[in-house]
Amino acid sequence: MTNDFYCEEVLSGNTEVDKVRETDNVLAYHHTKPFYPVHIVAIPKKHISSLITLDESDHPLLLELMLVIKEIAGSITEKHGSCKIITNLGKYQDSKHLHWHIVSGEPLKQKQ
Template sequence: MTNKLEDFYCDEVLSGNTPVKTVLETENVLAFYHTRPFHEEHIVVIPKKHIPSIIAVQQNEKDIMMEIFNVIKEVAIKMNTKFGACTVSTNIGEYQSNKHMHWHVYYGNRIRD
């Protein structure tokens, strides 16, 4: 069983325990507004399947990865159209506070530490 501190996305978001404002949803991917945003516009993109990190992706998950990147692309296009720029990022290892692969798509200055 995964520790809640390590997998907020499975334990809270995907289970429905923490409601989120959905931006885009497909069969295998969920994009939603960050529950505690660090930036003016801050969206998180996650696979619905638990994958710990981008370095843990298996060959049989390549279709999910394509779906994730298509969702990231669509979200980034909308954000770029709205603001003229955005950042897409993911973290690995000690930089990854949540041990469920996730991507941040954001625009604007950091609004909190």
């Protein structure tokens, strides 16, 4: 697989992450290079390239992923007052593995 940080680095164990929540099929962790003060990424452990490539057989996995996202988003909203849940498609999607960002706060200035 090419351009899949999640399979190649996170799920393989090559890059250590600070886990927030893990199930048999889903992993959520603090972003390794956060763009927001609170920045968590949630991914399926199965490789799915994006939201628009989901198969009908992936529906139970998508439901499990959304339940994890809901739990984390609720916790963040309770603590910080609000959050955003973001996924990207096409040229906006750097890593070709379905993933959701759960974020709160104003975007951080990135080092150039």
